[in-house]
Amino acid sequence: MTCKMWVWVFIMIGLDAAGPVSNSGKSCSVLGKSWMAARASRVIMDESALERYFDDSIANDSGFLNGDDADLPSTPDPLPRSPKPSGELADDLDLSFLPDELSANACDAEGSGSGGGVALASHHEAEAEDRPSSSSSHLANDSAIFCPMTPMTPMTPMTPMTERSGIVPQLQNIVSTVNLGCPLDLKFIALQARNAEYNPKRFAAVIMRIREPRTTALIFSSGKMVCTGAKSEEQSRLAARKYARVVQKLGFPARFLDFKIQNMVASCDVCFPIRLEGLVLTHQQFSSYEPELFPGLIYRMVKPRIVLLIFVSGKVVLTGAKERGEIYEAFENIYPILRGFRKQ
Amino acid sequence: MSTAGLKCPCCGSSSIVEDDHHAHRQMVCVDCGAVVSEGALTHDFFEGTDVSYSRTTAVSKKPCLNQIKGQQRLTALCRVLRVNAEVETLSSTYFAQAYEHESFLKVSLQKKENLAGCCVLVSCRQLNWPVTMGTIACLLEADIAILGAVYQEMMKVLKVEAPLVNVSDVMEAHCQEYKISSLDVHEDLAEDRKDLNKRALSLVELAADSWILTGRQPVPLMMATVYLAWQSLNPNHIRLKVSLEKFCLIAKVKKNRVAVKRVSEIKGVLCKLGKEIPWVTDPVTSDNVVKHVGDIVKNRYALLRSAMRSHEEAMRDSQEEEVNPSEADDQTPHATSENSEMAEQPREGNESNANQNPVPNWGKRMLFAPPCVIHPKRRRAALEGLKDVTGDEDISDGEIESYIRTPREAREFAVTQKAWLSQSEEAKCQ
Numbered sequence: 001m002t003c004k005m006w007v008w009v010f011i012m013i014g015l016d017a018a019g020p021v022s023n024s025g026k027s028c029s030v031l032g033k034s035w036m037a038a039r040a041s042r043v044i045m046d047e048s049a050l051e052r053y054f055d056d057s058i059a060n061d062s063g064f065l066n067g068d069d070a071d072l073p074s075t076p077d078p079l080p081r082s083p084k085p086s087g088e089l090a091d092d093l094d095l096s097f098l099p100d101e102l103s104a105n106a107c108d109a110e111g112s113g114s115g116g117g118v119a120l121a122s123h124h125e126a127e128a129e130d131r132p133s134s135s136s137s138h139l140a141n142d143s144a145i146f147c148p149m150t151p152m153t154p155m156t157p158m159t160p161m162t163e164r165s166g167i168v169p170q171l172q173n174i175v176s177t178v179n180l181g182c183p184l185d186l187k188f189i190a191l192q193a194r195n196a197e198y199n200p201k202r203f204a205a206v207i208m209r210i211r212e213p214r215t216t217a218l219i220f221s222s223g224k225m226v227c228t229g230a231k232s233e234e235q236s237r238l239a240a241r242k243y244a245r246v247v248q249k250l251g252f253p254a255r256f257l258d259f260k261i262q263n264m265v266a267s268c269d270v271c272f273p274i275r276l277e278g279l280v281l282t283h284q285q286f287s288s289y290e291p292e293l294f295p296g297l298i299y300r301m302v303k304p305r306i307v308l309l310i311f312v313s314g315k316v317v318l319t320g321a322k323e324r325g326e327i328y329e330a331f332e333n334i335y336p337i338l339r340g341f342r343k344q
Numbered sequence: 345m346s347t348a349g350l351k352c353p354c355c356g357s358s359s360i361v362e363d364d365h366h367a368h369r370q371m372v373c374v375d376c377g378a379v380v381s382e383g384a385l386t387h388d389f390f391e392g393t394d395v396s397y398s399r400t401t402a403v404s405k406k407p408c409l410n411q412i413k414g415q416q417r418l419t420a421l422c423r424v425l426r427v428n429a430e431v432e433t434l435s436s437t438y439f440a441q442a443y444e445h446e447s448f449l450k451v452s453l454q455k456k457e458n459l460a461g462c463c464v465l466v467s468c469r470q471l472n473w474p475v476t477m478g479t480i481a482c483l484l485e486a487d488i489a490i491l492g493a494v495y496q497e498m499m500k501v502l503k504v505e506a507p508l509v510n511v512s513d514v515m516e517a518h519c520q521e522y523k524i525s526s527l528d529v530h531e532d533l534a535e536d537r538k539d540l541n542k543r544a545l546s547l548v549e550l551a552a553d554s555w556i557l558t559g560r561q562p563v564p565l566m567m568a569t570v571y572l573a574w575q576s577l578n579p580n581h582i583r584l585k586v587s588l589e590k591f592c593l594i595a596k597v598k599k600n601r602v603a604v605k606r607v608s609e610i611k612g613v614l615c616k617l618g619k620e621i622p623w624v625t626d627p628v629t630s631d632n633v634v635k636h637v638g639d640i641v642k643n644r645y646a647l648l649r650s651a652m653r654s655h656e657e658a659m660r661d662s663q664e665e666e667v668n669p670s671e672a673d674d675q676t677p678h679a680t681s682e683n684s685e686m687a688e689q690p691r692e693g694n695e696s697n698a699n700q701n702p703v704p705n706w707g708k709r710m711l712f713a714p715p716c717v718i719h720p721k722r723r724r725a726a727l728e729g730l731k732d733v734t735g736d737e738d739i740s741d742g743e744i745e746s747y748i749r750t751p752r753e754a755r756e757f758a759v760t761q762k763a764w765l766s767q768s769e770e771a772k773c774q
Contacts, residue, residue, distance in 0.1 A: 192754055195747050210747065213733070237735035245744045271706045273714050276558050280508050289508060292477040293492035295559035312559040312714045313707075 165335040169266035169318055169327050174236040177262055180223040181255040192250050215239040264321040270314045275341040306330040354378040411443050418460040427473055435467035445501045458486050458494040469506035474513035478563045511562045515545050518566045522595040532582050535574050543573035546641045554613045554712040568606035576637035614640055617647040655711040
């Protein structure tokens with residue numbers, strides 16, 4: 001297979017992965033994930049976080065120590081603590097940012113100290129990591145599902161989630177569609193436009209290109225248009241508008257209806273080699289690795305619905321996203337899995 | 345009854361009556377007596393039951409001829425590969441299932457043949473019978489890319505999963521292809537199959553550990569390991585002179601361009617390990633490494649560990665060297681400016697190198713890394729496009745005008761296009 005065919009494979013994989021419209025709670029899920037991370041990290045508590053936590057608690061009054069006593073049953077407590085009554089706790093802790101039900105629960109529930117302590121631990125964790133203030137408000141939102149005493153049941157392999165990867169996937173290609181809203185005479189367009197090519201025997205659309213942003217558009221006689229090659233969502237929109245303007249200038253009553261991003265492709269490098277054979281053994285239900293056909297492993301992630309091409313060199317290609325956040329989320333999901341296959 | 349509208353062809357009168365001539369109904373013209381038309385000899389419908397032919401005589405759906413042929417091909421493949429009965433029955437059921445599916449109904453015969461091969465492949469994989477796609481492609485005389493496409497489609501249709509083929513398992517079957525037992529070739533070149541297999545297997549494991557196997561086609565690598573194993577089992581001057589191509593001729597195996605590259609890659613790994621052998625004093629190069637392959641393979645784990653250790657030490661030493669000039673620089677700020685400049689320049693050179701290509705550095709720093717990392721493909725520098733675009737900016741008219749032809753240009757283009765089309769049509773006619 002030639003390179004060109006593999007490009008079509010990528011596009012088809014991306015289109016194949018394009019599923020139903022993602023839910024509106026996308027941003028919530030990203031933040032929710034970081035909140036989960038905070039909670040998980042509190043439970044696992046690596047050394048640095050533990051130090052920070054103790055520093056904070058020592059700097060503030062002893063109400064924190066009481067909270068800490070109940071919510072870290074696994075870690076041995078270096079400092080002896082005496083349980084204080086919960087009423088005192090409520091006075092010491094600033095629960096003003098939480099909704100009334102949680103502060104009430106914090107007083108009433110069995111693990112009341114732990115509830116307040118945990119909320120505060122998360123809050124401090126949030127402060128320590130300089131999260132925006134929205135995190136505290138959505139801590140309140142998620143308080144309804146917050147149960148301090150339930151055991152953690154992780155859905156992904158348990159790895160210390162305190163470390164982010166620090167790698168940001170770079171967008172390489174955006175495919176978008178727009179409806180110009182009027183039928184077009186493709187022969188006329190191919191004749192009058194400099195940057196157009198039209199070969200009806202090969203393909204039933206005009207292929208038009210512009211220089212800035214460097215993109216290609218397929219313009220169909222129904223008035224629908226596909227714009228490819230942009231490196232960001234805004235660039236794709238600008239390019240589509242330029243194509244619409246060209247069509248307008250040629251005399252058609254073109255409009256700009258239903259602009260939608262259909263697919264986003266990104267790539268990045270984790271900078272260590274990956275044992276693809278091991279990965280396909282442990283994640284068989286998601287991966288497909290056929291070295292005789294293609295050198296990379298095709299990983300079909302379920303949530304978010306993204307297809308990743310993972311290569312032995314450590315380079316990862318992510319495709320099938322409708323939004324940027326899906327790509328970042330998918331990469332943060334796969335990075336700990338790949339780290340597990342790092343050592344020779 | 346008299347019919348309206350009928351005219352007698354002889355006299356043209358329109359008075360035609362129905363008359364019975366010995367119970368044979370006829371239309372007769374009254375004026376001239378010509379017969380206009382005759383009825384059918386029988387016009388009674390056969391008053392039988394209301395059952396159609398297909399319902400009374402239909403047989404249960406038989407597999408069509410192509411499907412039967414496909415099944416025969418499938419069984420032939422199984423016999424050639426000498427798989428057990430379980431694999432054969434499983435592949436037959438898969439074939440019957442997939443053949444009925446809509447995506448395989450109206451396809452070319454070649455694709456149906458490929459489908460048979462893919463069913464065999466899937467069943468072999470599921471029942472732990474090591475067969476590569478290359479073997480099936482070879483037997484069917486099909487292109488492996490097309491076979492691969494059919495394989496992926498079939499997996500989706502049947503909704504099955506197949507575990508990965510382990511190269512070590514396939515090695516034995518692969519070694520059998522090479523005809524270099526003492527019956528086939530000269531004594532000097534002959535080699536026992538079991539020894540060859542064992543040595544080649546350990547070389548494959550070594551390649552897998554040092555990142556040469558992952559992501560690559562298995563067949564060229566297997567060929568390379570068999571060749572090196574054959575050379576190293578008896579490294580006399582005759583064998584060492586034989587190139588890979590000649591070896592393929594001797595063993596009556598189809599040669600492979602990529603296997604040559606694999607040979608050099610494996611030799612590189614062997615050299616790195618050969619350096620660690622304590623009793624070898626001469627420098628180990630790719631020319632004389634074959635002699636030591638036996639020792640390397642026997643002690644490969646120990647050699648790997650020692651190689652990693654010495655590599656780590658070397659890295660630490662080089663890092664200290666980098667740090668030292670900068671320390672000297674700090675300590676003597678008032679020293680002669682020439683000295684400090686000289687110390688700075690190589691450091692800056694290192695830094696600029698690191699800035700330009702930070703990514704391939706990690707491959708060069710490791711002892712064993714995938715070859716695609718050590719020798720990265722040179723990519724065209726990505727054109728720096730627009731950054732910080734909002735998408736709602738104003739679009740200048742001038743820019744859009746630049747994409748539209750002037751009326752004169754359009755006319756000229758239309759004329760030349762017509763001329764060119766007529767020319768090509770003339771050429772076609774001639």
